[in-house]
Amino acid sequence: MSITLTDVAKDYSSSVKIGPVTTEIQSGGVTALVGPNGAGKSTILTMIGRLLDIDTGEITVAGHDVVNTPSKTIAKILSVLRQENHFVTRLTVRQLVGFGRFPHSKGRLTIGDEKYISEAIDFLNLTDLEDRYLDQLSGGQRQRAYVAMVLAQNTDYVLLDEPLNNLDMQHAVQMMKQLRRAADELGRTVVIVLHDINFAAHYSDKILAMKDGQVIEHGTPREIMRDDVLTSIFNTDIQVIEGPNGPLAVYY
Structure with missing residues (x-):
């Protein structure tokens, strides 16, 4: 099952609009949303995650309409990590990751929940830090803890808004x-x-490129990593060269 957007639009003002966007993100693998600032990438992601209302159109995730499906059902299908995280810093890493189990545990952690928490902590190489408080961590360690929280939710779909910031x-x-x-x-x-388009090209299976609130291109990294496509999307001269592990964009 996939993520589908059909005529999805969000109007902030007469001059700032997103969409209408119609596209499909296939299940499996990594899909990167790229484009210049203000292109609408984060808006689309947060609308998929139902953290932002859509004005018109329809979004479905694995066949579930995100607007009308109960929150407890959506929370077991998809998880979202926003750019802005405002957790109280006097939480330990393990306590933070435990929040990812809330849709399942409602705050009463079971042995099964603890297993998912431990697996997420181990997966993100945080085992030695799980009893540390968030304000004792470096920025990179803290970001890994947030991603571990999302993975602990154990959803098929994971949405991440600029986790490399x-x-x-x-x-x-x-x-x-x-x-x-x-x-x-x-x-x-x-x-x-x-x-970073080069990160997208190297680690993703598909790239969805946006500009001015519209999806301009959607394809494999090889299909998107072309001089003419990238120059058009980012409004600057870009040359794509063949690197040791695939195409690379060079700005000039």
Whole structure:
């Protein structure tokens, strides 16, 4: 089952509009949403995750209409990590990750819930940090803890809004490798908003490129990573070269 958007639109003002967007994100693998600032990437993601109301159109996830399906059902199908996280810092890593089980436990953690929490912590290499408080962690460690929380929710669909923000190159690479593993080893469908087109090309199976509130291109990295396509999307001269692990965009 896939994520489908049919004539989805969001109007902020007479001059700022998203859509109408009609597209389908196939289940499985990693799909990256890319495009310039203000293109509508985060808006589309948060509408899929039902964190933002749509004005018109329909969004379905695995056949469920996200507007009309009960929240408790949606929360067992998809999980969302927004850019802004405002948890109280005097939470430990394990306590934070435990919030991912709330749709299942309603705050009363079972042995089964604890198993999912431990598996998510281990998967994100946080075992040695699980008793640390969030304000004792580096930015990269804290971001991994938030992603572990989302994975602990154990949903087939995982939506991530710019999880590489504030990460240096090393930690950004580590994060993308872990998300790639989540798709490959855990069978999750990962939909991720990215700013770096080269990260999208290297780690994703499909790229959905947006501009001015519209989906301009949707295809494999090979289909999107072309001089003319990227130059049109980002409004700057871009040359695509063949790197050691696939196509790379060079800005000039």
